[in-house]
Amino acid sequence: MNHHVFEGDITTLPVDAIVNAANESLLGGGGVDGAIHRAAGPGLLAACRALPEARPGVRCPTGEARITGGFALPARFVIHTVGPVWHGGQRGEPALLEACYRESLRLAREHGVASIAFPAISAGVYGYPADAAAAIAVRMIRDAPWRPGNVVFCTFSAAMTRVYASALG
Ligand code: AR6
DSSP, rough: OOEEEEOOGGOOOOSEEEEEEOOOOOOOOOOHOOOOEEEEEHHHHHHHHHHHHHHEEEBSSSTTTEEEEEEESSSSEEEEEEEOSSSOOSSHHHHHHHHHHHHHHHHHHHOOHHHHHHHHTTTTTOOOOHHHHHHHHHOEEEEEEESSEEEEEEEHHHHHHHHHHHHHH
């Protein structure tokens, strides 16, 4: 597969779509979510706010994904997905994280995305162990029935870059 690891800010990448590790409100937050909203500008928040709620305050349930434009980003699209909060691994976390990758790829395919960048979904404040999260990311892309021609695993620290290098073998 045509993939590589890029260490740096996902908001700078000139890919068709970047994936956001969001929360269920889709109204922004810290980490990569905050960086994406800052770089995309207020149009992104307005587009998120316009998405229908699945239930009060929830525009994207955990394990699902939604797509918006990229506004001021170089990326044409932002695919927002909500990873699981790590509670020790017995509350369905692996299946939910797998679903994030599957649903993000499904939207990418529907929108003709040829290049995509993923951050380490759930591996920040949501506490998913980095090695386990990276293993799922790599497996879900490798085993996907369809994937964009160019897939970037975007890391944000030298330590996370090593984790992905190891997961990629
Ligand atoms: N580019 C690429 N990766 C980044 C960037 C960036 N600019 N900034 C941080 N990371 P996190 P989560 C890395 O916490 O664990 C938000 O508040 C970071 O180092 O952003 O899924 C949301 O609103 C880590 O490796 O996402 C949710 O409430 C990875 O991105 C919650 O955090 C994911 O860390 C989601 O938590």
